[in-house]
Amino acid sequence: KKGEAWSARFSEPVSDLVKRYTASVFFDKRLALFDIQGSLAHAEMLAAQRIISAEDRAGIERGMAQIKGEIEAGSFEWLLDLEDVHLNIEKRLTELVGDAGKRLHTGRSRNDQVATDIRLYVRAAIDDIVVLLNGLRAALTDLAEQNADTIMPGFTHMQVAQPITFGHHMLAYVEMFGRDVERMQDARKRVNRLPLGAAALAGTTFPIDRERVARTLGFDDVCHNSLDAVSDRDFAIEFCAAGALIMTHISRMSEELVIWMSPRVGFIDIADRFCTGSSIMPQKKNPDVPELARGKTGRVYGHLTGLLTLMKGQPLAYNKDNQEDKEPLFDTVDTLVDTLRIFADMAGGITVKPDNMRAAALQGYATATDLADYLVKKGLPFRDAHEAVARAVRACDDLEYDLAEMSLDQLRAFSSLIGDDVFAVLTLEGSVAARDHVGGTAPRQVRAAIARVRAQLAG
Ligand code: ARG
Numbered sequence: 152k153k154g155e156a157w158s159a160r161f162s163e164p165v166s167d168l169v170k171r172y173t174a175s176v177f178f179d180k181r182l183a184l185f186d187i188q189g190s191l192a193h194a195e196m197l198a199a200q201r202i203i204s205a206e207d208r209a210g211i212e213r214g215m216a217q218i219k220g221e222i223e224a225g226s227f228e229w230l231l232d233l234e235d236v237h238l239n240i241e242k243r244l245t246e247l248v249g250d251a252g253k254r255l256h257t258g259r260s261r262n263d264q265v266a267t268d269i270r271l272y273v274r275a276a277i278d279d280i281v282v283l284l285n286g287l288r289a290a291l292t293d294l295a296e297q298n299a300d301t302i303m304p305g306f307t308h309m310q311v312a313q314p315i316t317f318g319h320h321m322l323a324y325v326e327m328f329g330r331d332v333e334r335m336q337d338a339r340k341r342v343n344r345l346p347l348g349a350a351a352l353a354g355t356t357f358p359i360d361r362e363r364v365a366r367t368l369g370f371d372d373v374c375h376n377s378l379d380a381v382s383d384r385d386f387a388i389e390f391c392a393a394g395a396l397i398m399t400h401i402s403r404m405s406e407e408l409v410i411w412m413s414p415r416v417g418f419i420d421i422a423d424r425f426c427t428g429s430s431i432m433p434q435k436k437n438p439d440v441p442e443l444a445r446g447k448t449g450r451v452y453g454h455l456t457g458l459l460t461l462m463k464g465q466p467l468a469y470n471k472d473n474q475e476d477k478e479p480l481f482d483t484v485d486t487l488v489d490t491l492r493i494f495a496d497m498a499g500g501i502t503v504k505p506d507n508m509r510a511a512a513l514q515g516y517a518t519a520t521d522l523a524d525y526l527v528k529k530g531l532p533f534r535d536a537h538e539a540v541a542r543a544v545r546a547c548d549d550l551e552y553d554l555a556e557m558s559l560d561q562l563r564a565f566s567s568l569i570g571d572d573v574f575a576v577l578t579l580e581g582s583v584a585a586r587d588h589v590g591g592t593a594p595r596q597v598r599a600a601i602a603r604v605r606a607q608l609a610g
Contacts, residue, residue, distance in 0.1 A: 170231060170232070170234075171231065173234065173471070174231050174234050174235065175234065175235045175236070175474050175477065176229050176230070176231060176233065176234060176235050176236055176239055177229070177231070178477055178478055178481065179235050179236040179265075179474075179477055180229055180236045180239070181236075181272075181477075181481060182236050182265075182268040182269070182272055182477075183222050183227075183236055183240065184219065184222070185267075185268045185271035185272050185275075186236055186237060186240055186264070186268050187215050187218065187219055187240065188271060188368065189264060189267045189268055189271065189347065189368065190211070190215060190240070190255060190264075191211070191212060191215055192347075192364045192367040192368050193255070193258075193259055193347060193364060194207075194208050194211040194212070194255055195208065195363075195364075195367060196359060196360050196363045196364045196367070197254075197255075197257060197258065197357075197359075199360065199363065200357075200358055200359060200360055202257055202258065202357050202358065202359070203251075203254050203255075203257060206251070207250070207251040207254050208251075209251075210248035210249070210251030210252070211244065211248065211251050211252065211254075211255055213247075213248060214243075214244045214247040214248040214251070214252060215244065217247055218240060218243055218244060218247070221243075227239075227243070230242075235261070235265075235474075236268075237261050237264055237265065237268075238261075241255065241256065257357060258348075258350060258355040258356075258357035258359050259347065259350060259355075260349075260350045260351035260352075260381070262349070262350070262351050262352065262381040262468070262469040263346045263347045263348065263349040263350055263351075263377075263380060263381050264347065265473075266346035266347075266349075266380060266381055266383070267345065267346050267347045267368075269384075269387065269476065269477070269480070270342050270343070270344070270345075270346065270370075270386065271368065272480075273342050273386060273387060273390050273480070274339060274342050274343055276390070276484045276488075277335050277336075277338065277339045277342065277390065278339075279488060280335055280394075280397075280484075280487055280488065280491065281332050281335050281336065283487075283488060283491035283492055283495065284328050284331055284332050284335070284397070284491060285332060285608055286491070286492075286495045287328055287491055287494050287495040287498065288325045288328050288329060288332075288604065288608065289495075289605075289608055290494075290495045290496075290498035290499055291321045291322070291324055291325050291328075291498050292321075292322070292325055292601055292604050292605060292608075293498070293499070294318075294321050294498050294499075294501060295317075295318035295319075295321040295322050295325070295597065295600075295601055296318065296598075296601050297318075297503075298316060298317035298318040298321065298503055298505075299316060299318040299594045299597040299598050299601070300316060300318070300594045301316055301317040301318065301503055301505045301508060302314050302315075302316060302317075302505070302508060302509055302512055302579045302580070302583060303315060303316070303317050303320065303418065303508035303509075303511065303512055304508070304511045304512040304514075304515065304517055305320070305517075305592070310515065311511070311512070311514060311515025311516070311517050312517065313517055313518075313520055313521075313582065314512045314517045314518065314579045314582045314583050314592075315583065315592040316583055316592055316594060316597055317503055317505075317508065318594070318597040318601075319592040319596075319597050319600075322597065322600050322601070322604070324400065324404055325604055327400040328397070328400060329604075329607075330396075331393065331396060331397045331400065334393040334396065335390075335393050338386065338389040338390055338393050340371070341385065341386050341389065342386040342389075342390065343369075343370050343371045343372075344365075344370055344371065344372050344373060344374045345361060345364060345365040345368060345370040345372070345373045345374060346373075346374045346380035346381060346383075347361065347364055348361035348364065348373065348377070348380075349374065349377035349378075349380035349381045350377070351381070351468075351469070352377060352378055352381055352382075352467075352468035352469060353377055353378075354377045361373045377468075378467045378468040379467075379468075381468050381469045382465065382467050382468040382469050382470075382473070384458065384461075384462055384473065384476050387458060387476055387480050388455070388458045388459060388462065390480070390483070391451070391454055391455040391458055391479070391480065391483050392455055394451055394454075394455070394483045394484075394486075394487050395448075395451050395452050395455045397487060397491070398444075398447070398448040398451045398452070398486070398487070398490070399448065401444050401445075401448065401490055401491075401494060402444065402445045402448040404441070404494075405441035405442065405444045405445040406441075406445060408421065408438060408441040408501075409438050409441050409442060409445070412438045416507075416511070417504055417507040418503070418504055418507055418508050418511070419501050419502060419503055419504060420501075420502040420504065421438055421440075421441075421497065421500060421501060421502075422497070422500030422501075422502070423436070424500065425438070425439070425440040425493075425496075425497045425500055426438055426439055426440070427439045440493060440494075440497055441497075444490050444493075444494070447486050447490065450482065450486065451483055451486055451487070453479075454479035454480070454482060454483045455479075455483075457475075457479045458476060458479055458480070461473075461475050461476060509579065512579050513553055513579070514553075516544050516547065516553065516554055517579070517582070518554055518555070518576070518577045518578070518579065518581075518582045519540050519543075519544055519554065520540075521576045521577060521581070521582045521585065522536075522540045522543070522554060522573070522576065522577060523536040523537050523539075523540045524536075524576070524585075525569075525573055525576045526539060526540070526566055526568055526569070529568040529569075530568065531566065531568055536566075539565045539566045540565070542565050543557070543562065543565040546561075546564075546565075554577050555574060555577040555578060559571055559573070
């Protein structure tokens, strides 16, 4: 019977249903090039340690080069009968180069092999995602620069709070995605360890050189306990947790974009290429991309929960449960990569409507805090200033005025400390310009923050 690498032990073949149930090749073939990379490093070490001959190593390299070509050309025949990516490649290698192919698995198990493949895969994914996060940060920084002076209402509780600039608002997301970069880079340290050499669980009787393989594959170190090496998936969970936080940030931003594009709000427009229409309502232009990104956040959270749950009941060391780590991991990577790429592009497709933002900032007494601060600077205790301004706002409400529209006499009814210099602090421009310290919304500070981010992105 063709197929299973372990079949001599068995008196009957598994049923087709069991075969399909236990096979992973149709998703883990995505690891193929990492599997080959790991096998080549292993073979190189086996030859250097004289565990296999130089000819065997040469044969393995020749066979793997051909297999790589077949996979890249799409002509490699993946067989369900051969269960997973590892056995498919090994079988083909043996077809191509005979006994050398059969010697490759010396001192190795699929357990340490798959753990190595996934680490190589996650490491590459992290490096891609860091580049994409920084690309998005650069695009948002450009948008912030164009809008360093664009005034909009800042909200708390979805109520107008204080004037801010749109540039400052965009830079808040640049900070979030900056922490995401740090989290990914930190997780990478724990991803970048070599499990190979742990073999099935206890190590191997062959005189292997694990440090050599680690160096060849660019790992910083080896995993120091063989049981832990084959059964640890913490690194995948950490990656998914960092990914879940990226999607949290994407989703919050999406929610804002959707609200801002609502005609009721009208703060922005999003370029047509990121929107779709309705099949029934001819007038519709819907912000599909941010809506879908908000929705896809759910599946990334789900994958994190799935992986945590996958691990919680497993006794040491390897269990077949672990085969279930791959699809959530792959889908997390795909979702992050596509989402980050599309958001970096979409940032350049956002048109800001400054007049609408300004009009909204003029509703809701956004400069009330400025008036209270003004009274404090004239000597009134803050709580009394707060009370005086609260009374002024209430009067404005009745008159349907903004604070800046009151006459000096009207304002002085609430505090005799108010002089005609008050109108400078009641303007939106005066309000934002006055918040002039590191982290504040003053256009000067927004420009300084942009310079800091750009220096960081360039360095
Ligand atoms: N396909 C397996 C996985 O994804 C590879 C390791 C299988 N090891 C084993 N002893 N069955 O985890």
